[in-house]
Amino acid sequence: MNPLKRIKTLAISNCKSLLYSSSSSSHHFQNPSSPSKSHLYSSFFCTLIQTFLSCYRFTQALNSFLFMRSLGLNPTVHQWNHLLFRFNASGLVSEVPNVYSELIKCHQSSNLFARNVLIHAFCKMRMLDMALEVARDGEADVVSYNTVIWGFCDNGMVTSAVGFLSEMFKRGVGMNTISCNTLLKGLCDEGMLDESESLMNMFVCWGIGRDIVGFNTLLSGHCKLKAMDEAMGLVESMKGEGISPDVVTYNTLFHGFCRVGELDKAEGLMDVEKDGFGPNAITYTTFIGGYCKRKQLDKACLFYKEMVTSGILPDVVTYSALINGLCKSGQLLKGYSLFRRMEKMGITANHVSYSTIIDTLFKSGKPRELSIIQGEMVVRGIILDLVSHTILLDGLFKTGMVDEAEKVFKHISSLQFKPNHFTYTALIDGRCKAEDLKGAELALSEMQNRSICRTVVTYSSIICGYVRNGMLDMAVDIMNKMKDEHVFPNIVTYCTLMDGFFKMGKLEEALDLYEEMLKEGIDANKFIVDVLYNGLRKNGSMKKAETILRYMLEKGLPLDCVNYTSLMDGLFKQGKIEDAFKLELLMKNLVPDVIFYNVFINCHCLLGESGQAKSIFYEMKNMGLSPDNATYNILISAHCKEKKLDEALELFHEMNSTGLMPNAINYNTLVGGLSQHGNLTKAVDLLNEMAVAGFCPSPSTHRKVLLACSNLKRADSILQLHEQMVQMGLRPDRAVYNALIHVLCTLGMTQKATVVFKEMLGKGIAGDTMTFNALILGHCRSGHLDKAFDTYSQMLLVGVTPNIATYNSLLGGLSAAGRMEEVDRLLHEMQNKGLAPDGITYNILVSGHAKISDKKKSVLFYCEMVRNGFVPTIGTYNVLISNFANVGMMTPAKELLNELQKRGLSPNSSTYDILISGWSRLSNETEVKRLLKEMGEKGFVPAASTNRSIARFFARPGKKKQAQKLLSKMYNVKDG
DNA sequence: ATAGGGTTAG
Numbered sequence A: 001m002n003p004l005k006r007i008k009t010l011a012i013s014n015c016k017s018l019l020y021s022s023s024s025s026s027h028h029f030q031n032p033s034s035p036s037k038s039h040l041y042s043s044f045f046c047t048l049i050q051t052f053l054s055c056y057r058f059t060q061a062l063n064s065f066l067f068m069r070s071l072g073l074n075p076t077v078h079q080w081n082h083l084l085f086r087f088n089a090s091g092l093v094s095e096v097p098n099v100y101s102e103l104i105k106c107h108q109s110s111n112l113f114a115r116n117v118l119i120h121a122f123c124k125m126r127m128l129d130m131a132l133e134v135a136r137d138g139e140a141d142v143v144s145y146n147t148v149i150w151g152f153c154d155n156g157m158v159t160s161a162v163g164f165l166s167e168m169f170k171r172g173v174g175m176n177t178i179s180c181n182t183l184l185k186g187l188c189d190e191g192m193l194d195e196s197e198s199l200m201n202m203f204v205c206w207g208i209g210r211d212i213v214g215f216n217t218l219l220s221g222h223c224k225l226k227a228m229d230e231a232m233g234l235v236e237s238m239k240g241e242g243i244s245p246d247v248v249t250y251n252t253l254f255h256g257f258c259r260v261g262e263l264d265k266a267e268g269l270m271d272v273e274k275d276g277f278g279p280n281a282i283t284y285t286t287f288i289g290g291y292c293k294r295k296q297l298d299k300a301c302l303f304y305k306e307m308v309t310s311g312i313l314p315d316v317v318t319y320s321a322l323i324n325g326l327c328k329s330g331q332l333l334k335g336y337s338l339f340r341r342m343e344k345m346g347i348t349a350n351h352v353s354y355s356t357i358i359d360t361l362f363k364s365g366k367p368r369e370l371s372i373i374q375g376e377m378v379v380r381g382i383i384l385d386l387v388s389h390t391i392l393l394d395g396l397f398k399t400g401m402v403d404e405a406e407k408v409f410k411h412i413s414s415l416q417f418k419p420n421h422f423t424y425t426a427l428i429d430g431r432c433k434a435e436d437l438k439g440a441e442l443a444l445s446e447m448q449n450r451s452i453c454r455t456v457v458t459y460s461s462i463i464c465g466y467v468r469n470g471m472l473d474m475a476v477d478i479m480n481k482m483k484d485e486h487v488f489p490n491i492v493t494y495c496t497l498m499d500g501f502f503k504m505g506k507l508e509e510a511l512d513l514y515e516e517m518l519k520e521g522i523d524a525n526k527f528i529v530d531v532l533y534n535g536l537r538k539n540g541s542m543k544k545a546e547t548i549l550r551y552m553l554e555k556g557l558p559l560d561c562v563n564y565t566s567l568m569d570g571l572f573k574q575g576k577i578e579d580a581f582k583l584e585l586l587m588k589n590l591v592p593d594v595i596f597y598n599v600f601i602n603c604h605c606l607l608g609e610s611g612q613a614k615s616i617f618y619e620m621k622n623m624g625l626s627p628d629n630a631t632y633n634i635l636i637s638a639h640c641k642e643k644k645l646d647e648a649l650e651l652f653h654e655m656n657s658t659g660l661m662p663n664a665i666n667y668n669t670l671v672g673g674l675s676q677h678g679n680l681t682k683a684v685d686l687l688n689e690m691a692v693a694g695f696c697p698s699p700s701t702h703r704k705v706l707l708a709c710s711n712l713k714r715a716d717s718i719l720q721l722h723e724q725m726v727q728m729g730l731r732p733d734r735a736v737y738n739a740l741i742h743v744l745c746t747l748g749m750t751q752k753a754t755v756v757f758k759e760m761l762g763k764g765i766a767g768d769t770m771t772f773n774a775l776i777l778g779h780c781r782s783g784h785l786d787k788a789f790d791t792y793s794q795m796l797l798v799g800v801t802p803n804i805a806t807y808n809s810l811l812g813g814l815s816a817a818g819r820m821e822e823v824d825r826l827l828h829e830m831q832n833k834g835l836a837p838d839g840i841t842y843n844i845l846v847s848g849h850a851k852i853s854d855k856k857k858s859v860l861f862y863c864e865m866v867r868n869g870f871v872p873t874i875g876t877y878n879v880l881i882s883n884f885a886n887v888g889m890m891t892p893a894k895e896l897l898n899e900l901q902k903r904g905l906s907p908n909s910s911t912y913d914i915l916i917s918g919w920s921r922l923s924n925e926t927e928v929k930r931l932l933k934e935m936g937e938k939g940f941v942p943a944a945s946t947n948r949s950i951a952r953f954f955a956r957p958g959k960k961k962q963a964q965k966l967l968s969k970m971y972n973v974k975d976g
Numbered sequence B: 001a002t003a004g005g006g007t008t009a010g
Helices: A003-020 A025-030 A035-054 A058-070 A077-090 A093-106 A112-124 A128-136 A142-154 A158-171 A177-189 A193-205 A212-224 A228-240 A247-259 A263-277 A281-293 A297-309 A316-328 A332-344 A351-363 A367-379 A386-398 A402-414 A421-433 A437-449 A456-468 A472-484 A491-503 A507-519 A526-538 A542-554 A561-573 A577-589 A594-606 A610-622 A629-641 A645-657 A664-676 A680-693 A699-711 A715-727 A734-746 A750-762 A769-781 A785-797 A804-816 A820-832 A839-851 A855-867 A874-885 A890-902 A909-921 A925-937 A944-954 A960-971
Strands: none
Touching: A035 A058, A035 A077, A058 A077, A058 A093, A077 A093, A077 A112, A093 A112, A112 A128, A112 A142, A128 A142, A142 A158, A142 A177, A158 A177, A177 A193, A177 A212, A193 A212, A212 A228, A212 A247, A228 A247, A247 A263, A247 A281, A263 A281, A281 A297, A281 A316, A297 A316, A316 A332, A316 A351, A332 A351, A351 A367, A351 A386, A386 A402, A386 A421, A402 A421, A421 A437, A421 A456, A437 A456, A456 A472, A456 A491, A472 A491, A491 A507, A491 A526, A507 A526, A526 A542, A526 A561, A542 A561, A561 A577, A561 A594, A577 A594, A594 A610, A594 A629, A610 A629, A629 A645, A629 A664, A645 A664, A664 A680, A664 A699, A680 A699, A680 A715, A699 A715, A699 A734, A715 A734, A734 A750, A734 A769, A750 A769, A769 A785, A769 A804, A785 A804, A804 A820, A804 A839, A820 A839, A839 A855, A839 A874, A855 A874, A874 A890, A874 A909, A890 A909, A909 A925, A909 A944, A925 A944
16 A cells, blocks of 8 residues: 555544544544643644645645644644645645744744745745745844845846845844855846856855855856856866866756757767766756757657666656657657556656646647546646646637636736746737737737846747738837847748738738848748748749749758648649649658648649549548548539539538538538529528528628529518628628628619618718719619719719729610710710720710611721720620611621621621611512521521511512411421 | 756747
């Protein structure tokens, strides 16, 4: 039985016997009959409490203490002091003041030891005022003051700490080496190396010599600043003073070399010196940790083996380092099983081991395992430190649990912790990713106010936040600010900003940054290559993109799957399909991931090869890769575009059945696709499902759904569906209102459109050109020209600039009403505003004048139109031709027919009708027969009016019937 | 009881 269990069993049986023994209960214990028995009980309780404390069973420890007090047991001063010490050392620091006051209740005499522990506890809780009060207000010795000095140093208040030396002198409390060494550490922690050396000299003057601990502290200070030459120099001067380096000295040096990545130097030193100093567990752990951080697990394992064969037992720190190494190199399972094996070996996991596992679980997205581990940690009563809390904060933000993360931050501040730059950086990064830029800015200024240093990661995080929100100016401001503070941008900073500039289409700025980065001596890595390649190609500089990529490949920069994915996308979209395929073969060395396959599938979809895309989809599944939401979305979207709606739906159901929950994008794609291709019923069903799932339609989906209503003449559904989509969370912005107004107007529902327009204005959203255009078009289509012109005037009045579409609507409306004089006037107005007619305008002008039989003007505009490079529609040609054909001018009609064919247009059914009627008018049987034949060959059927013309002009008395017979034989025309 | 070295976070 292990000691804990034994004591527990003992405790329970003792408590039971105490509580339920024959005679009258609690009274008996409050006044224990024999003093020796009382002594026995209290010493028993003290042991029990201390055992609980050493196993971090804080609740039980506290309950036992309270129970002991309630029984009126009174331990000796020695026992009390020891208890106090254990409370302070175990982590249950917050109870120290209470235990101390209980102690004072029992033993009023002065107790310097207890006071010093109390000072220490107050220091740990950052209650420096209280600590100082205890030290000043009564008996104090060098330990009391050293502890206070330590407390102030530990809170970054070195200057105040140095100040206590004179107070000690005044009170006649002698200083010792520990006073010196404590201050040394405080100064070193602030990077004040010069000051710490002067302090050391000062103490020497006072007759307090420097010792190995002081030297080691100084050495550690140099190592933390990565000043390894100075560190080595210090070891030499130490030897010069007759102090030989010890295991701590070497461990400090090894760690220093590990930190600067010179593990070989550390190892060399170890090989030469190890017989002299005797490596211990910390020595080996330093190397194991160093190699794990560099992901050289094989080397780490070698050290582990050497450690074990040397008979040095690995401890929880050693295992935590190894677990971290495994987890960080992607071997989560191995890391976790080592975590469990360590426990079986009797080494209890501490907050670091747990934090490592929790960090990994957060980052690899394993929520179930995460909650199990967290539960276990709570049950074991493991106390989290600032780092553990930061891990939680970061993990919660990264998994989108913003509120929980903010709670953790509040919790950190409410505990005795002072958030450091890691905490604040995680907070800033998290708030940026949650699009809370104001919050991020607030955190940054809080850091400044609290004088917490901002690192390159801090600034890069907020730069990333600005970039993601398109606020490049702010991002650049931060970049300048950091440079002013001598925090220099690193490759991540440059990468983020370059990416931002490229995404905003600001190619030059991005390339300038690249130049700057190279000038700063930072070499491009695979991330930079990806940003450059994608940025350049997506901004139309394919050649430059390829040049840079080729250069990087020649330089031997190892590219990864992500780079190849971009490359494949680039080659495909350039039409270099063969090369892209070759690339896929090249990839055989690298393992393609889901995203690579997604791009590959998408490329085939872009070529309209959904069949090919699907077979790659199967290949991917055979490779053991699970398609994700994006994979399905690419396929669903492609099938929708090819109007294969059933297959698209099938894919959607397949996704559901494999347990992949559809996301907002999936729903939007499918609802949009179904709407665009006429299946409004299914689209609406899905929209309802989407609402239940809590997703919001995109503005584009909104537009597609409404357009479908309009195309299917389902006017009644438009407003209702619009309302529904707004209920689902669609923000009714200007674009959304424009879509709604446009759809209502195309259906001629201008009154409803006007109501919507007013609602929009009521919400403070002003109409833009699109809004007014939709309304004007609506009024024109429904023949309310006056309203159309009222709207136009209103548009000009509120300062919205009309564009060519505005005028085309108005011109079209006037033209349809035959008001050609006004057309000409408006045309001039338009041209005066610097707007040139486009193809649509010309079609309106040509056909408008033709319709009122103004042959001269219509031909004039026709010539101008053609001269300006616009091709009239077949409809315009028809109006123009009929203008001539109707009055028997068949020569120009014929010429126009030739012209339209020269321009790549083909006559349609109406063209033939017009021409046949024209020739009939002239009784030209040959032409009529020829055209009828040609028309028939093209599968056109003459209109009833054409047949009547033929009949009218060809029918001589008695032959009308014959003509009709002929016609019906040729075309199966029932009636003439 | 107070001072130096190893593991975790952005």
